[in-house]
Amino acid sequence: MPSQWIEPVAGFELNQQESIVTKEYQIEKLASQGLDASLFGHYVDPSFYIGIGIRVGTASGISAEGNVNMLSRVIQHRPVLLGEALISKGRIVSVEDVPRGWRISTDVWFEGGDGERAVSVPRVSLKPDPSKVGSRGAGERPPPVVQDPSELKVVSKHKLTPAGTKSYSSEGNAIHYEVDAANRAGFRAPIIGGGQGVHFLMAALWGDGLAEVALDIYFRRPVFWDDTITVGISSDMSAVASLREGKVLTEIKVNNRSEL
Numbered sequence: 001m002p003s004q005w006i007e008p009v010a011g012f013e014l015n016q017q018e019s020i021v022t023k024e025y026q027i028e029k030l031a032s033q034g035l036d037a038s039l040f041g042h043y044v045d046p047s048f049y050i051g052i053g054i055r056v057g058t059a060s061g062i063s064a065e066g067n068v069n070m071l072s073r074v075i076q077h078r079p080v081l082l083g084e085a086l087i088s089k090g091r092i093v094s095v096e097d098v099p100r101g102w103r104i105s106t107d108v109w110f111e112g113g114d115g116e117r118a119v120s121v122p123r124v125s126l127k128p129d130p131s132k133v134g135s136r137g138a139g140e141r142p143p144p145v146v147q148d149p150s151e152l153k154v155v156s157k158h159k160l161t162p163a164g165t166k167s168y169s170s171e172g173n174a175i176h177y178e179v180d181a182a183n184r185a186g187f188r189a190p191i192i193g194g195g196q197g198v199h200f201l202m203a204a205l206w207g208d209g210l211a212e213v214a215l216d217i218y219f220r221r222p223v224f225w226d227d228t229i230t231v232g233i234s235s236d237m238s239a240v241a242s243l244r245e246g247k248v249l250t251e252i253k254v255n256n257r258s259e260l
Contacts, residue, residue, distance in 0.1 A: 006061040008104050008127070014090040015060040019110060021048050023082040032167035033196065034158060035203055043209065044080040046119055047202045050195030050217075053108035053121040055172060056088045064173045066130075066185055068222075069194030070103070071142065072123035074215045080118050086110035093122075101129035128185065142218060145239045145253040149246055152232025152239075155204050160192065165225040169193050176225075191222040197229075197250050201240045204231050205254065214255040221249045 006012070021044045027037040030045065037045075050072055058064050080086065090108035097103075104127055109120040146152065166177050174181035175191060182190040198217060205215075223229065223242065229249060233240040241251035 004061070005063040008062050008092050008095050008102070010092055010094050012060075012062070012092040014056050014062075014088070014092075014106075014108065017056060017059060017088050019049075019052050019056075019086050019088050020084065021052075021080070021082060026082060029168055030199060032164045033160075033199055034164070035199060039203055039206055041209070042082055044082055044084075045199060045202055045206075046074050046076045046080070046210075047195050047198040049074065049110060049119045049121045050123070050198060051169075051193060052110075053088070053090070053106075053123065054193075054195075056090060056108055057106065058172050062092070066128055066175060066181075067104075067173060068126045068128070068175075068191075069219045070124045070126055071219065072121060072194060072217045074198070074213075074217065075117075075120040076210060076213050077117045077119065078112075079209065079211060080110075080112075084112070084118075086112055086118055098126070100126060102127040130184075144220075144248065145216070145218060145251045146232075146234070146241050146248055149232065149241065149243055149248055152234060152241060152243070154230050154232045154243075156200065156231045157228065158200055158231070159228045160223070160225055162190070162225050165190060165192050165196070168196050187222060188224065190225045192225055194219050194250070197223050197242060198252075200229070200231050200242055201250065201252050204233050204240050205237070205252070216253040216255065218251050218253075219249075220251060221247065223249050 030037045093105040105124050107122045109117050112118045169176040175185050176193050229242045238254050242249040
């Protein structure tokens, strides 16, 4: 970790670094969530690049401590092989004052050896102001993807555990694995990272594999490390969501290839 953090400002360029998801890493992390890595065969579950993109920022001196994912995109321009080396690039696009703190837009992408993009993971996150814990308002809220959760077909159920969350996320943002840090941020318990939760939804979408796809991901409600969640998918495969007691937690809009 950097010895001194840099305040995020629009136009800040993130450091380039090599990123590799190995077979062993994918098996370990997905197993911690009760997921079978064999579903993805020789390819990387692109959900991993959400967290990797955040770590690119921390390696560049931008703290992720206390930050909360609001929305993200995962654009897989092509499948990535396990063990394939990609180079990360990115920049902070904007920093906006909102009632709860600062709304930060960041563009991060990963290029292959040919210099072409393999995966892009732009995101919008909230950097809370500690003096405004309990305040409401973090900027524009996109309309829901899933209008009626009861119309989704439930395809899986998952019991989250503190041990599983600690095994998945152990650095960079203590609200994911320390009770005191989560309580100070206004949460009853640690909340799982956005990327961690997306794995359950990606597993429902993957099927025989995804080649080129653009996913709009909306983090609607916090997912606590001891929650029981269900995953539901629309009949036309255009939307998938995680649910708790019938309420949407995280939802994904599956875009057409023409929208890449």
